[in-house]
Amino acid sequence: MKYKAVIFDLDGVICYTDRYHYLAWKQIADREGIYFDESINDRLRGVSRMQSLGIILEKADRTYSEEEKRRLAEEKNQAYREFLVQMTPGDLPEEVKKVLQTLKKAKIQMAIGSSSRNTKLILKQIGLENFFDAVSDGTNITHSKPDPEVFVKAAAMLNLPPKDCVVVEDAGTGVEAAYLGGFASVGIGEAARAPKVTYPLRSIGGLPAILFQE
Numbered sequence: 001m002k003y004k005a006v007i008f009d010l011d012g013v014i015c016y017t018d019r020y021h022y023l024a025w026k027q028i029a030d031r032e033g034i035y036f037d038e039s040i041n042d043r044l045r046g047v048s049r050m051q052s053l054g055i056i057l058e059k060a061d062r063t064y065s066e067e068e069k070r071r072l073a074e075e076k077n078q079a080y081r082e083f084l085v086q087m088t089p090g091d092l093p094e095e096v097k098k099v100l101q102t103l104k105k106a107k108i109q110m111a112i113g114s115s116s117r118n119t120k121l122i123l124k125q126i127g128l129e130n131f132f133d134a135v136s137d138g139t140n141i142t143h144s145k146p147d148p149e150v151f152v153k154a155a156a157m158l159n160l161p162p163k164d165c166v167v168v169e170d171a172g173t174g175v176e177a178a179y180l181g182g183f184a185s186v187g188i189g190e191a192a193r194a195p196k197v198t199y200p201l202r203s204i205g206g207l208p209a210i211l212f213q214e
Contacts, residue, residue, distance in 0.1 A: 005109035012170035020083035046171035048144035089127035111154040148181025
C-alpha cells in the first residue's frame with residue numbers, strides 16, 4: 001500500500017457545513033449593512049475566521065477597530081455553533097460513511113486536519129467523536145491553510161512522516177498546504193482543479209482505489 005494514513009479536511013469532505021457558515025456570516029453582514037452573497041462566501045473556503053471577516057469587511061463603508069472585529073468574529077461563531085448543534089449522524093453522507101468503513105477495515109490510520117475550532121463539536125454531532133486516530137484542528141495551530149501546520153501536526157500525532165500520508169481536500173488552499181508540507185493530496189470538488197493536486201477525484205468514493213493501488 002502506497003500510503004499508511006489519510007488526513008481528511010472536515011468541512012466539504014467528511015460533512016457539509018458550508019451553508020451554516022454562510023447563514024452565520026449573512027446574519028452579521030445584514031445587521032452591519034454590509035453586502036454579502038454566495039460569491040463572497042466562496043472566497044472564505046479554507047480561510048480562518050478572522051481572515052474571513054477581513055474579506056467580508058472589504059464591502060463595509062467604515063473602518064472597524066480590532067475590538068469590533070473580535071466581537072463580530074465571536075458573534076459569528078456563536079451563530080454558527082447554534083446551527084451546528086442541529087446536526088445529526090444523518091448529516092454524514094452515505095458515500096463518506098462507506099469510504100470510512102472501508103479504510104477502517106483495512107487498518108489504514110485516519111486523522112482530521114481542519115482549521116475549524118469547532119471540529120470536535122461537529123464530529124460529536126455526526127457520530128464520529130471517537131472514530132479518528134488523531135484530530136488536528138484550529139485549537140492546536142497558529143497558522144491557517146495554506147500553511148501546512150495543521151497537516152504536519154496531524155502526521156506527527158500519527159507518528160508518520162508526510163510522505164506516508166495523503167491529504168483529502170475540497171479547497172485549493174488545502175491542496176497548497178498539503179504540497180508545502182510534503183504531502184500527496186486528493187482533491188475533490190474545487191480542489192480537483194488545483195494546480196498542485198496529486199490525485200483529482202470527482203468524489204470521495206474513488207479514494208480507496210488510490211490507496212489500494214500498488
